[in-house]
């Protein structure tokens with residue numbers, strides 16, 4: 042009882058999704074005696090449901106996998122027991138592996154939707170009171186996750202908000218240091234993938250004030266929601282999309298070459314241009330992007346922002362890359378005063 046209360050206090054004092062996930066892994070590992078516990082994220086990508094680990098256990102330690110650049114997820118069809126649980130709207134599905142391990146899949150349902158699932162592995166059967174206890178702990182976890190979601194997301198578009206960007210970007214930068222990067226650990230074992238990098242883009246809707254002035258704020262809001270949807274559809278699950286404020290969005294693009302980053306951003310720009318916005322008609326966006334280097338967040342954001350302002354000043358509805366503008370002499374490599382306002 043004392044241990045259970047300690048874990049419940051631990052779960053409900055977290056202020057961040059990763060720490061919340063770590064606390065549920067720790068609770069189930071210790072209270073149930075599970076040999077492995079992993080929190081999985083379920084997400085839709087191009088009309089297919091995918092699964093990827095978010096926080097799990099390695100060598101007895103709890104580790105966050107979310108920021109690992111190669112954690113792209115797998116189609117849910119690779120997990121038949123989990124798929125069956127979701128199709129049957131179950132909160133628990135047991136599976137026996139070939140080596141006799143018991144796996145419990147525990148989807149976390151919220152308003153008929155499931156975006157998180159726990160996988161609990163154990164070689165021995167559970168006692169009669171264990172499953173109800175797990176379900177009780179999961180209910181507390183689900184309610185708390187809901188509260189955290191509310192504080193991390195923008196209420197209009199549902200995208201991650203500016204506060205979350207500040208936290209996630211700092212974490213991504215520290216995960217990118219040579220000693221911490223999972224990708225670099227991999228690269229030490231294999232040959233590094235040539236030219237692979239991380240990219241930050243700032244996206245701004247062109248002449249958005251005119252949309253509000255001409256059609257009213259309700260239509261302006263609808264344009265923001267539709268652009269947010271196009272952003273969600275245009276990037277992969279391991280990329281991150283934020284509403285930065287007003288009609289400005291930020292994208293973190295993971296593990297791709299400069300050439301591909303340019304193509305992906307260009308494809309998004311074209312998706313917006315080709316989209317038919319009800320009543321409003323045609324809307325375009327400008328995008329500036331920069332490489333996520335070892336520089337500080339202020340400097341990286343400043344680079345992307347300078348490229349965005351160049352795009353705005355030179356025709357709009359275009360994608361501009363900071364380093365290229367600098368090498369062509371169109372921009373100077375210094376942090377503008379505008380940039381400093383970001384933090």
Ligand SMILES: Nc1nc2c(ncn2[C@@H]2O[C@H](COP(=O)(O)OP(=O)(O)OP(=O)(O)O)[C@@H](O)[C@H]2O)c(=O)[nH]1
Nearest residue numbers: 245246247248249250251253258261262287288353
């Ligand atoms: N409807 C709506 N409008 C918003 C929201 N947040 C900011 N805006 C409006 O967005 C507009 C931004 O206008 P500007 O910064 O002048 O930029 P712009 O008209 O997009 O022009 P360029 O960026 O230079 O292409 C302002 O009219 C804001 O009132 C919002 O949540 N909803």
